[in-house]
Amino acid sequence: MIAEILSIGDELLIGQTINTNASWIGQEMSKMGARVIRVSTISDDKNEIIHSLQNLNQETNCLIITGGLGPTKDDITKHTLCDFFKTELEIHEPTLKKIQAFFAARNRPMLESNNQQAALPKDCTILNNNYGTASGMWFEKNNVIIISLPGVPYEMKGIMTEEVFPRLKSKFNLKSIYHKTALTQGIGESFLAEKIKDWENNVREEGFGLAYLPSPGMVKLRITSYNGQVDETKINGYFQELKNIIPEALWGFEQETLPEVIGKLLTKKCMTLGTVESCTGGLLANTIVSNSGASHYFTGGLVTYSNDQKHQLANVSVDSILNHGAVSEEVAIEMANGAKERLGVDLCIATTGIAGPNGGSEDKPVGLVWIAIAFKDKRIGRKFQFGDNRERNMQMTVLSALNWLRFELENL
């Protein structure tokens, strides 16, 4: 399967929106074993769309189009596709019903432009959109499949996952590639490569592919088998070895998230969790509750942004703040301890640091963060030094806190 992606939208051409849709599709398609050979971005313009449809690479047998399907009048993709495929629009009853239900559920009035979203080309397969009002379309012509999807990322991803990938897999008899990915946190890519060199050489020598996929604060390690799922046990064995080499870094596999992993551990151990945050300002609590079962173990948290709140809410002593500063091991530990009491939880994590861009000093530069954990009679603080980007520092703090918590829970 040789694929191209066509992204439609002026906002992409003038750089107002970054084309993350194309990256996601490229990623998922290559996992499936398809080869994406070109991504094109064009304007909401009939001639441009036609030109692109007529100038596909000769090898291409699948084109994914995103964008240009909303309710406003500058969306012309649908009409252009009708012209190109010599068909016409007609009201697609199931889509119309779905749009009506969508608006009814939200108690919002339906406009004529929403009705028009149910007008879809006659000669195509309609792809169900469970996340919005614009249906996807699947055309076939001269052995090329042309798929058109809305540009809103979560709608596009939903339709791709539920409607497009399964159809493509059965249509093209895709060579079976099997991937499994281990998730690590806390060790940078080059240092990690050094640390697991022998393990990596062994994996490669036995004919497997290994890829380092870095993202902020994380490195994913993906092993690829070219024989398909039969190699699963072998790959699991490699990852077991890896876990013994880097137990503090390897926290999960595949699509798992740190909040899920922690949720499972806390549930298993029947423990409740609380948070008390300064530099992360609520992000730690929010990341924990991103896991939908969080109410079973997470009861609440404090955001003690000012020194006064650290004292009032978490009972941090004024002396500690004056003598050691708000960003210190002492204050981090008192925060964790005080919030553990206040919230009445088994386990509490605290964060305090200098997120930046201002507020740093020579002693305490931007990016300095103290994290503390209080559970049973243990009170431990750990120091981290991140970079100079405020948002990234908050994210790194949260990931580091959760991964440390995961490690402690595994060894409890």
Next chain:
Amino acid sequence: MIAEILSIGDELLIGQTINTNASWIGQEMSKMGARVIRVSTISDDKNEIIHSLQNLNQETNCLIITGGLGPTKDDITKHTLCDFFKTELEIHEPTLKKIQAFFAARNRPMLESNNQQAALPKDCTILNNNYGTASGMWFEKNNVIIISLPGVPYEMKGIMTEEVFPRLKSKFNLKSIYHKTALTQGIGESFLAEKIKDWENNVREEGFGLAYLPSPGMVKLRITSYNGQVDETKINGYFQELKNIIPEALWGFEQETLPEVIGKLLTKKCMTLGTVESCTGGLLANTIVSNSGASHYFTGGLVTYSNDQKHQLANVSVDSILNHGAVSEEVAIEMANGAKERLGVDLCIATTGIAGPNGGSEDKPVGLVWIAIAFKDKRIGRKFQFGDNRERNMQMTVLSALNWLRFELENL
């Protein structure tokens, strides 16, 4: 000037790297008044590159190529350009000297592959790279300018700024385009279009472009003038009219963020802010502190995820929870009121809702959210109905809360 961008690199096609180069070039080109009509991403493959060079849009008179110029062996752009332009490589002495100086300054040994970076096509203008070892190239053929640049973002940006833009500006006598964008929240795209129809028609009739740029929970409205910045006052006037039509939705302009806008209003009014969150679990507080000056007005917040914490931390009465449920106007208002007292702030926002995917009922479906604001002697609750996606419901709640707060602060 009609431009295309061609990005070369497998890492872009498989989604390992997001194409931020193309966004940046698109942004800068459109600011200059050039029209970017297509962005294509292809593999490091000779045939693909040739195919793209041969299939430019007929209108295109400038192509910017990025990527495929590094020292490693899979970089073949340079050789392909020589073939296409029927020329050959020769050592470019000034480039060679610069590469030698570059390595000498870093005290690193120079490899043969680095020497080869000084081998450049005879028949082109060499564009100086002050940030790395790969020079840029400027070709002209049949009235089309073809520019090839390295893919490393800061090298590409440096060459574009210092070498390419000045040459393009003088080459094409550029007509200047001017954009201004208004930011709205809380009214969906189609309903907004209906509401501002007359205004929109007026703007379009006077020769301006108008684009709706939707993103989750937001719609940006961009007015484009084809006469350049001289129309700024006129455009500001349109937006002033728009603000009168949708005061509850229009919250800012251009690159502003809601947390910044609220920060400015609170600072101006010398008020402090606190939060108390159930369904958003810390996201509201974290969004507020994403603005780096937040410590001037935000002192702290409570995450009262369980009913017990709502009672313990925010003093919500057990009766209200039993009689009305945790997701109710009564509880939202008591949360805001109780947290305002506990945190000692002038103004407090509360969120309580059913983020999903579980926990909904017929009476209270997933996506139902109550937001309350307490300030002075005002205690107001508002009901919202969002969708069934947990993460999105949290984001929509936060945006709605902040935009409502902005509206109240503006009218205080």
